[in-house]
Amino acid sequence: MVGIDDVARHAGVSTATVSRALSGNGHVSPATRLKVEASAGELGYVVSSTASSLASGRMKNIGVVVPFLDRWFFSSVVEGAQKSLLKNGFDLTLFSLTGGGGERRIVFNHFLLRQRVDAVIAISLELTTTEVATLHALDKPLVGVGGPIEGVRTLTIDDVAVARLATEHLLSLGHTRIAHIGGNEDVDRDFHLPTNRRVGYELALTAAGITPAAELFRPADFTMKSGYQAAIQLLGNPRGRPSAVFAGSDEMAIGVILAARDLGLVVPRDVSVIGIDDHELADFFGLTTIAQFPQGQGEKAVEILLDRLRPGQNQLSSLNTPMPFELLVRSSTARPGE
C-alpha cells in the first residue's frame, strides 16, 4: 500500500505538504501542488480514510435514516442525497428501520455511539426528544425531510398550501362536491405526515363558501389499494356521489381512478381525480397532481448539512424551509359533467 510518505519522498516534499496539497486545506504553492498531485497519481496513492478520520475527526460520511426504502418518496430522497454527497466526496450510510421495534434502538446505539457519521438526515421520521438530544450532545448536525421533528430544521412542502392548491384547482373547474381521501391514524404513526393536508382541503372549501361534509372524507393508508377501497365507498353511492376526489397521494389517486373504472365511471367525465406527489406512475395514468420533488429535497438536505459542517459557517438558519411544489394538470381533471 503506497502511503503519504511515499508520495512525499517521490515529490520531494514533506508529508504535511502532501496532506495540504491533496486535501485543499492550508496553503500550498501551485507548483508544489501540481508536483504532489502528479506523484500521487503516478504512485496510485489514495488517502486511508480511517487514518485521515482518526487524525482529523471528520468522517466524510453522513447517515440517512428511513422508515422504509421501498417507497417512491423515500428512495427518491435518498437518491437525491446520494448524488449530492457523491459530488462532495461524502459517503452515505443507510439505515432503514424496516421491521420497526428493536431496529431503531440498535441503529441509534450503533451509528450515533460509534461516531461513524458526521451528520444525520432523518426522512419522514419523528425522532424522540431523547434521540434529538443525543445527537445534539454529540454535536451531530441533523436535518429532517418530510417529517415533523420538534425543534429541528425540517425540509418539507407546505402541506396546507399544497392541499389548498389541489382543492382550488377542482373548485376552479366548477366542482362543488369534492371528496378527500387522507391519512388514517396508522399512517400518521408510521409516516408522520402532518395531517395538514386535510386542513388545506377544508380551508379551500370554506373559502369558497362550501361546508366540508364529513361523509366526503375517507381515511386510507396511502397505498393504491386503500385508495381504491375508499373510492369504491365514495363513488359507489349513487346519491350524492362527489364529482371530484382529492387524494392525499398519487398512489391513492390511482386507486381512485381504478375504482372509478370498475364502477363504470369515466375519468374525468364522471369524476375528476387529483393527487399529490407526481409519482412515477402518475404520467401513465394521466393523473393531475401537485408535484413535489423528493430528489431535490434530498439534495437540499445535504447542502444544508455540508454547510453546517464547514468550520465557521455555523449559522443556524430558519427552522422551517418550505420546499417547492407545482400543479401538474394532466387528463384526470375537467369541468364536472352537465
Place this chain on the structure above:
Amino acid sequence: MVGIDDVARHAGVSTATVSRALSGNGHVSPATRLKVEASAGELGYVVSSTASSLASGRMKNIGVVVPFLDRWFFSSVVEGAQKSLLKNGFDLTLFSLTGGGGERRIVFNHFLLRQRVDAVIAISLELTTTEVATLHALDKPLVGVGGPIEGVRTLTIDDVAVARLATEHLLSLGHTRIAHIGGNEDVDRDFHLPTNRRVGYELALTAAGITPAAELFRPADFTMKSGYQAAIQLLGNPRGRPSAVFAGSDEMAIGVILAARDLGLVVPRDVSVIGIDDHELADFFGLTTIAQFPQGQGEKAVEILLDRLRPGQNQLSSLNTPMPFELLVRSSTARPGE
C-alpha cells in the same frame, strides 16, 4: 470522550484486555469479561470506529452498488442486506449510480480506492473485468445479485426455469396461443437481466409441441407503461389474439391487465396474464406471478460476504447460487374461454 484506558483503569485491567473482552477476540476469563463490560457500560464507553479500523484494518462496513434505487427490486434487496448487516454490527454504504456516466467512475475511485468498505455487493450491475480485477487486487470480496458478472459469485433466480414454469402454468391451463413480453436491448444494457426469460418461454412451448411465433413476442422496458403499449398491440389484433400473456415482470404484467381492460377484455376470461416478481402491487391486481424474494437475496449476499470475511473461512463456494422462486396463482389466470 471516554476512551479505552478509562475503562481499563476503572476495571483494573490493561487496555489490551478491554479490547479483547469487548471484541470477543482472544481469551479473557469470564470474570474479567464481566468486570470490563460493567465498567464500559457504566462509563458509557463505545469504541471509536476509526481508531479500531485503523489499527485492525477492518471497516465493519460493506458497500452496496445499485443502478437505481427507486425500483421495487433494488430497494428490496438493499433492505434485506441492511437488515442482515445491522444484525451483524456492520454498516451499509450505499452507492446509487443514478445518472449514469461519470458517477460510476467516481464511485469506483471513491470507495474502492479509499478502502472504506470491507466488501461489495453489486446489484443488477455488469461490472467490467477491470472493475472486478481492481476489487480482487484490493482483496475485497464481491458478490453480485441479479446481474451477470463474469467470474463472480452471483445470486439470482434461474431465469430459464422461472420463465419455463410461468409458461407451463399457462400451458397446463390449456392455453396454446401464449404471448411473451420481454426485455428490449435498452433493458439489457440498463438492467443486465439475462434475456434467459425468453429462452425458458420458448423451451416450454417447444416441449409442448408448440412452435414459438415471432409475432407473439414483444420487447418492452419493464415498466407498466411499456407493458401496456406492448399489450395493446398484442391484444388489439382481433385475429390471432393470444389467449394468454406471460410478461417478464409484474409491472409489465399489470400494464397488460390495464390494456386488456381498456380493450374491453376481461381478465382472466378473455385473456390470462402472468408476471414475474410478486411486486407489491401484484396482490392488488390479483396477478398470478412467479414470486422471487429480493430481500432474501440481499440477506443471502450479506451472509456469504460476512462468511468470507471471517478469517480462515476462505472457502470459495460455487459461483452460481440459484435463488428460490415460487408460483403464486391469483386471479389473473384461468382456462381459456371455449
Place this chain on the structure above:
DNA sequence: ATGAAAGCGCTAACAT
C-alpha cells in the same frame, strides 16, 4: 489469562 508497547497512516499545531 493478562500486560507492555509498538504501530496503524494520517492531520494539524507549531516552528521556520
Place this chain on the structure above:
DNA sequence: ATGTTAGCGCTTTCAT
C-alpha cells in the same frame, strides 16, 4: 509556503 512532530484511540504481537 513548507517542514517537524506529536498525537488521534485502538489492536495486536510478544512476553509473562
